[in-house]
Amino acid sequence: MSYFCHFNAEQGCLRVQGELTIYQASATLQAFRAACASMQLTQLDLSQVTDFDSAGLQLLLALKKSAPEVQLRHHSDAVIKVLSLTNLMTELDLDPLSGGV
Amino acid sequence: MNMELALQTFFDESRELLTDMERILLQLESFPGDAELRNALFRCVHTVKGSAGIFGFQHVVSFTHVVENVLDRLRTEEIHLSQLLADLLLRCRDHISLLVDIADPEDAVRLASASQRLLTELGPFHSVTPPQTPQAVVADSHQQHQWRLSVQIAADALRFGMDPLGFIGYLSRLGQLQVTTSSQAVPCLAELEPESCYLSFELALTTDASEALIKEAFELGNDLYQVQLECVQSAQLAKLSAGPPNDSSPELLARTIDKDAGQAHRRKPPAQHFRVQADKLDRLINLVGELVIASASVSLNAGHSGDAVSRESAANLNLLVEDIRNSSLELRMVAIGETFQRFQRVVRDLSAEIGKDIQLDITGAETELDKTVVEKIGDPLMHLVRNACDHGIELPAVRQQKGKLAQGLVQLNAYHESGAIVIEVNDDGNGLNRQKILAKAKEKHLLTGDGHLSDSEVFNLIFEPGFSTVEQVTNLSGRGVGMDVVKRNIEALRGSVELISPGTLGGTTFRIRLPLTLAIIDGFLARVGDATYVVPLDLVVECTELPKALCNADVVSTSHYINLRDEVLPIILLREHFMQPGTSGRRQNIIVVRHGAHKVGLVVDELLGEQQTVIKPLSGIFSHVKGLSGSTILGSGQVSLILDVPALLQQVSQREDSLDRSNNRHVRAPLAAC
Incomplete structure (x- = not known):
């Protein structure tokens, strides 16, 4: 499968690989909830996200709402495209000028 | 909005x-x-x-x-x-x-x-x-407009495969787009439904694209998106443009003011209206129907409990429910005038086409009836009016020869009569030719045997499928379709149609009788053996006890008539008619019902009194049972059958005819087999 969620507890880093769309939304939500529950999540690596839609966007927004301290990092092109279209770059840790943190 | x-x-x-x-x-x-x-x-x-x-x-x-x-x-x-x-x-x-x-x-x-x-x-x-x-339109398309859009998205949008990113992408290609995404509604992870949509958007778009083009963005997810579209301003406001919404030329401005004045003028009448979706209204009526059944059940239980207080409450409730029922049914009542008015144009165009001079007179335009009935009566009426113009009214020359006015008259008339509405289509033309109809009917094999037929029976032959007497078939009517369709349409509304010639104006009169409403009626409940029957209360004239001397079933069932205050009253024994088992009790009652000019007595075991009745259709397997128009549910949960009085009356008259025939000519007509 093109989707994979990996949580590195030591680094507190959760990485989503592949598509982050409505088809993976439930699974990703479970991963997010588990990672938050472990109290060790500090950052989310988006570099490997190949496809991104509104359901994915909502997941990131919800994550930010539940755990504002978690940093979103290494936004992939797919993510950047959606964030700039919806004008949500600052909310989701994307520097509008540099195009990534 | x-x-x-x-x-x-x-x-x-x-x-x-x-x-x-x-x-x-x-x-x-x-x-x-x-x-x-x-x-x-x-x-x-x-x-x-x-x-x-x-x-x-x-x-x-x-x-x-x-x-x-x-x-x-x-x-x-x-x-x-x-x-x-x-x-x-x-x-x-x-x-x-x-x-x-x-x-x-x-x-x-x-x-x-x-x-x-x-x-x-x-x-x-x-x-x-x-x-x-036209020029303004062209000029318009080169103008930049600023649009403001506010988009609410249904929670199910994502599940249906509609991604709001789709329309945002589309709009961003139309011009300069500024998006404000409202994400407040997105809950925290614990409460998130991953496949529901929580987003909504405010968009500002500067574009030269037309409104229709902008709207296309939302075409696909029509019912999932709630879009408010507003044109904020034209980028080149100063430029003269006749294209709305910015009428700024002096001439048009003057007219706009004039229009406002005109609207103020129009709004003056005190009656205020507002629009309600028809299906909302239908739902209300259905609910009221259920309420009527439920309240009947409440009063029944209160009556059984014997508790005076609950009985009183139930009675109060019943009164209120009756009021609610009446007012909600009134909501559906519309005047027939608008339907009639349509025919002015029809008659005008038609008379020009067929070279006749015809005037249409309308009376009783304010008569109200149920919306669904009004909608469905339009087509049958159209047939009848066309028929009157085409077949009824003669050519001006012929009319003058007969000493009539050259201008023919067609009259549409509506009035209420005992719980029904009567619509008449009159003309002052030819009238019907009995001999011609009889000859035609024989030719078309609609008539077998040579039994004597009354005038009304002859005239009603024209409602038979495939009947037409006019020698020359015009493209208006006279193709032999129509009259049978008219009859069927009217009967589908639980109505009836009859033909009178010579009619009110000397020509032909079609008289249509329709029930006022199709949903809920005041019923009169009666018991025969174990079964209960409902008679529409409006049709009930009186109730009386069957004279003791006649209670012997043999006497009644052989004679079919009783003497009611020196009037001959045909009767129907419901027990016999619906072939119910068991024997009648010692005391029997008669419900005298009336439809049009005819009366009949229905013999039942017991009178149970008035009852609000919600009409439920009978399933198709009962379609061959004559004399029932529907069913209803009583407070006790029992099902009761609603009698179709017009159909019963028809059976009585057929019974009479067949009796006549068997007595006089010893021939049994096939009609008697009912």
């Missing part, structure tokens, strides 16, 4: 205005001097044009603009309403109605040639200034 809703309002309003326009035009033909009518005519078209402009229906605007111009000249008496112009304007009205219905400018191309033809015909009546609208 929701865009969809606003658009619906536009369609409704335009349809109303165009109906007005037709009515006024026809009136104006009779009273060409009436300045108020001419003004009203102008306002109709002007308002249609204005609203169409707001929605960006340029094809409507550019056509109505010319018509408006002609009407404006008519208003200021620069030109006069000739027969030719009246015809032309009526055709223009029809065309505008087509244009409005099409709505989508893309499809309007199909009508472009028709538009052009009419515009050319309007040419001579048109003022010297050429229409500026």
